[in-house]
Amino acid sequence: xxxxxxxxNRTQEDAxxxxxxxxxxxxxxxxxxAAYLAGLRGAYNYTDLNRxxxxxxxxxxxxxxxxxxxxxxxxxxSREQEPSGRLPKGxxxxxYLESSGTQYIDTGFNANQDTQVVMDCTLLSNTTSxxxxxxxxxxxxxxxxQSFIAWSTxxxxxxxxxxxGDNLSATYSLVGRRIVINKNKNVCTFDDKTVTxxxxxxxLALSLYLFGSHSGATANLRGAVMRLYSCKxxxxxxxxxxFVPCRSDSNILGLYDLVGKQMYxxxxxxxxxxxxxxxxxxxxxxxxxxxxxxxxxxxxxxxxDQYLANVAAIRSVLDMPDGTPxxxxxxxxxxxxxxxxxxxxxxxxxxIMNRVVSGFRRSGQFAFWSGTLGLPCADSDxxxxxxxxxxxxxxxxxxxxxxxxxxxxGNLGVTK
Numbered sequence: 428x429x430x431x432x433x434x435x436n437r438t439q440e441d442a443x444x445x446x447x448x449x450x451x452x453x454x455x456x457x458x459x460x461a462a463y464l465a466g467l468r469g470a471y472n473y474t475d476l477n478r479x480x481x482x483x484x485x486x487x488x489x490x491x492x493x494x495x496x497x498x499x500x501x502x503x504x505s506r507e508q509e510p511s512g513r514l515p516k517g518x519x520x521x522x523y524l525e526s527s528g529t530q531y532i533d534t535g536f537n538a539n540q541d542t543q544v545v546m547d548c549t550l551l552s553n554t555t556s557x558x559x560x561x562x563x564x565x566x567x568x569x570x571x572x573q574s575f576i577a578w579s580t581x582x583x584x585x586x587x588x589x590x591x592g593d594n595l596s597a598t599y600s601l602v603g604r605r606i607v608i609n610k611n612k613n614v615c616t617f618d619d620k621t622v623t624x625x626x627x628x629x630x631l632a633l634s635l636y637l638f639g640s641h642s643g644a645t646a647n648l649r650g651a652v653m654r655l656y657s658c659k660x661x662x663x664x665x666x667x668x669x670f671v672p673c674r675s676d677s678n679i680l681g682l683y684d685l686v687g688k689q690m691y692x693x694x695x696x697x698x699x700x701x702x703x704x705x706x707x708x709x710x711x712x713x714x715x716x717x718x719x720x721x722x723x724x725x726x727x728x729x730x731x732d733q734y735l736a737n738v739a740a741i742r743s744v745l746d747m748p749d750g751t752p753x754x755x756x757x758x759x760x761x762x763x764x765x766x767x768x769x770x771x772x773x774x775x776x777x778x779i780m781n782r783v784v785s786g787f788r789r790s791g792q793f794a795f796w797s798g799t800l801g802l803p804c805a806d807s808d809x810x811x812x813x814x815x816x817x818x819x820x821x822x823x824x825x826x827x828x829x830x831x832x833x834x835x836x837g838n839l840g841v842t843k
Contacts, residue, residue: 430777443469471761479738520672539629539631542635545607558579559576564576638650670683674701675690738754747775
């Protein structure tokens, strides 16, 4: 039974352990992650909301069957949202960032043999024999031993991958096509064309550029005329940059890094051209039950106010014994004692109902254990006497399972 699953004995130790795991964050062990996601006694998450909600609905149904109206209201979890966008206030996400060949972004990251760059882009034209989508090398020469670059060569008719002393080309026209370049260590894929360099090791002393190549002291850009839609950089499998085109409120164009949470402006000459603004999209996840909490849900203040209002409504129906906890005022900074109180209230209400049913005594009239009203004890002052029930050929087992309201009005259809 759901009432048996309620938790009323959380301790400070439980709360301290939950706080300890939360502080570890991504550094938790697999066992700690499993425990954290399953629901800790010292934390309050979607599993607690679902357990308590199920118990409240069960109790409310029992009260309704006995003629009571508690005022309980089911909470509908609306998942229709209007995303505010991925960028913080002060920045507007754009569809793309377009360069003329003289603009570039300095990523601030020095590539090594374990670097991966994934770029969504379109080469608009190729005005030079070689144009770099991104990269860096220690000298402006194809023989550079320290290099990590993705090129368009042959005036747009070929591609080339430079990887720490090994350069490899292939015939493949890119001009005017939107493609994804995935340069993962020594393997570089241009859409559906793959170039595999020799395996090597290295560490660049110069940072990676986007829209061009960081090439030695001369800073020969060899910039591409292109549009960039997004770019991600990984260091040994861990994402360290997640760039999206943006415009600041001061009308500066550049790339915003969702990982480092900062904007990278143009480091070259001239100005970028920005694409259209990315508009928020309304969506609703129809796969999820609107009355069940999920890990991805973020409860609103109004939802949690109704959650506690439901606890208070159920608590207010019956005369509660001394020592019954009060309903917490709000869910903000909920303590483990308050979490216990919420579920203890429901346990006590259930116990009272069970005592009433099992505490019928043979007298002139049934009496509510804590008051003077006869069954069903809801806006009524009369019930069936034992004499009347005897004539109706009722037995004790029948009465234990009887519905109070039907019993009081004499139309209970139980047959001996």
